[in-house]
Amino acid sequence: MYIQAFFVAVFGLAAIGFGVVVFRTSSMVRSALALLFSQTAVGCMFLAMQSEFLGVLQIMMMATEMSIMAIFMVMFMMDPGGLGGMDMSHQKRFSLGAGGIAAATAIAVALLSDWGPVTAEAPDAAMQTRELGFEMLGRSMLIFETAAVTILTAMIAATATAIPAREPANHDHKETSR
Amino acid sequence: MSIAIVLFALLVTAWFLAMIESWTATGRLHPAAPLLSGLAHLGRESVVPRTPDRVFFETAPVLLLVAAMLGAAVLPLAPNLIIADLATGALFFNAALAYVLVALIMGGWGPNGAYAMVGGWRFLGQLIAYAMLIVMPITAVAMRAESLVNTAIVGSQESLWNIVYQPLGFVLFYIAAMALAFRPPFDLPTAEGELAGGVDAEYTGVRLAVLRLARLLLVVTLASATTVFYLGGWHGPLLPPWAWSLIKTLAVAVSMLLVGHYLPRIREADLLGWCWKLGIPLALLNIFIVGLLILVVP
Numbered sequence: 001m002y003i004q005a006f007f008v009a010v011f012g013l014a015a016i017g018f019g020v021v022v023f024r025t026s027s028m029v030r031s032a033l034a035l036l037f038s039q040t041a042v043g044c045m046f047l048a049m050q051s052e053f054l055g056v057l058q059i060m061m062m063a064t065e066m067s068i069m070a071i072f073m074v075m076f077m078m079d080p081g082g083l084g085g086m087d088m089s090h091q092k093r094f095s096l097g098a099g100g101i102a103a104a105t106a107i108a109v110a111l112l113s114d115w116g117p118v119t120a121e122a123p124d125a126a127m128q129t130r131e132l133g134f135e136m137l138g139r140s141m142l143i144f145e146t147a148a149v150t151i152l153t154a155m156i157a158a159t160a161t162a163i164p165a166r167e168p169a170n171h172d173h174k175e176t177s178r
Numbered sequence: 179m180s181i182a183i184v185l186f187a188l189l190v191t192a193w194f195l196a197m198i199e200s201w202t203a204t205g206r207l208h209p210a211a212p213l214l215s216g217l218a219h220l221g222r223e224s225v226v227p228r229t230p231d232r233v234f235f236e237t238a239p240v241l242l243l244v245a246a247m248l249g250a251a252v253l254p255l256a257p258n259l260i261i262a263d264l265a266t267g268a269l270f271f272n273a274a275l276a277y278v279l280v281a282l283i284m285g286g287w288g289p290n291g292a293y294a295m296v297g298g299w300r301f302l303g304q305l306i307a308y309a310m311l312i313v314m315p316i317t318a319v320a321m322r323a324e325s326l327v328n329t330a331i332v333g334s335q336e337s338l339w340n341i342v343y344q345p346l347g348f349v350l351f352y353i354a355a356m357a358l359a360f361r362p363p364f365d366l367p368t369a370e371g372e373l374a375g376g377v378d379a380e381y382t383g384v385r386l387a388v389l390r391l392a393r394l395l396l397v398v399t400l401a402s403a404t405t406v407f408y409l410g411g412w413h414g415p416l417l418p419p420w421a422w423s424l425i426k427t428l429a430v431a432v433s434m435l436l437v438g439h440y441l442p443r444i445r446e447a448d449l450l451g452w453c454w455k456l457g458i459p460l461a462l463l464n465i466f467i468v469g470l471l472i473l474v475v476p
Binding site: 027029030033036052053056057059060063064067068070071124125126128129 | 231233234264265266269270272273276277279280283284287299302305306309325326327
């Protein structure tokens with residue numbers, strides 16, 4: 001129990017540490033990969049809490065998601081390498097206030113909630129996976145399907161937006177050239 | 179004890195593979211060639227390029243090595259010869275190898291070189307093509323075994339190997355495994371002659387030695403995964419189980435080298451197009467067929 005708590009704390013601190021790096025660096029790739037390792041540390045926290053499937057899934061998903069995010073940040077930011085001295089921060093006072101309130105709320109919820117009795121032993125990992133499968137294909141199916149359709153719609157919309165429009169300018173060009 | 183044996187088996191297989199690779203390249207079979215080549219790398223100067231992203235530059239080769247070894251840690255050589263027989267073994271294998279991509283992006287971005295960077299981002303593009311063709315065939319394999327435990331997956335093939343039960347899945351997984359190992363014809367991130375080595379271009383000395391070892395271990399891990407998921411793992415007559423696993427792994431790894439030796443490098447756009455328009459529908463069809471077989475055939 002104490003060893004588990006120790007590892008949860010270590011990975012939690014690592015997650016916070018990498019989270020801080022995300023905002024301390026000017027390089028978009030460093031920022032994206034720091035976020036990746038922060039999320040990986042969260043995955044390791046799941047593992048330390050004997051939630052094997054969720055931990056492994058988190059570690060797997062974040063690697064590809066954050067890498068893809070890195071290339072989008074490099075593509076769209078003006079100073080992807082962070083060598084131009086661009087300052088990305090803005091609304092600093094508002095951000096500090098909002099961050100402080102959010103952190104205080106999260107800590108208050110964690111401390112004041114009634115979490116119920118501590119489970120002495122988690123079900124074994126294979127049973128957890130099985131139960132998660134039944135949950136996802138049963139009670140939670142509607143939520144997951146809604147999320148999936150929303151993401152698919154966003155992907156199609158993003159692709160449609162990215163396709164260049166047919167150029168009416170060509171007609172003008174042809175007309176003027178005539 | 180299992181850890182030591184599995185690591186030793188990994189290294190021996192990687193050494194054998196390096197020997198075959200050197201044989202196909204030079205035409206001479208020299209058992210000590212990998213060792214001499216490794217020692218030569220250690221003796222050379224390990225140059226650091228100008229203004230690198232030092233953390234990424236140093237981390238990339240080690241991360242690639244760790245990812246390959248973690249992938250191998252959940253693959254059984256024999257019923258009791260496995261480093262970690264996780265309840266989510268098949269998923270963990272994917273999770274470990276997802277960090278191959280991270281390592282290559284780091285290795286591409288870190289040295290501050292144009293060829294390396296193009297190589298690193300190319301691998302990201304390549305992943306978008308093949309990633310589903312790794313995961314979806316494994317889904318069908320897990321469906322048959324009704325488990326994500328890799329020893330259970332081998333156990334499910336006792337009477338009939340998956341290469342016969344789901345040949346379509348095997349073909350897709352084999353191609354995607356070669357793309358994940360960035361072996362020819364999928365060597366877009368390194369692309370000698372086109373990108374001057376790409377991700378490898380700026381690495382020398384000890385760092386290059388680690389990178390090359392990691393690439394060899396990655397091929398061995400993926401060949402071992404092909405054995406576990408499709409070739410019945412340790413099952414086979416007469417010989418002990420571990421021997422069958424090693425023989426099959428070596429055969430798959432050598433076949434990957436040979437296929438790459440005779441095929442020209444594929445274009446990125448073609449890889450993306452074929453994987454998305456052909457590969458993913460076929461992988462879905464494979465899952466559908468396996469589902470039908472599970473329901474219909476007792």
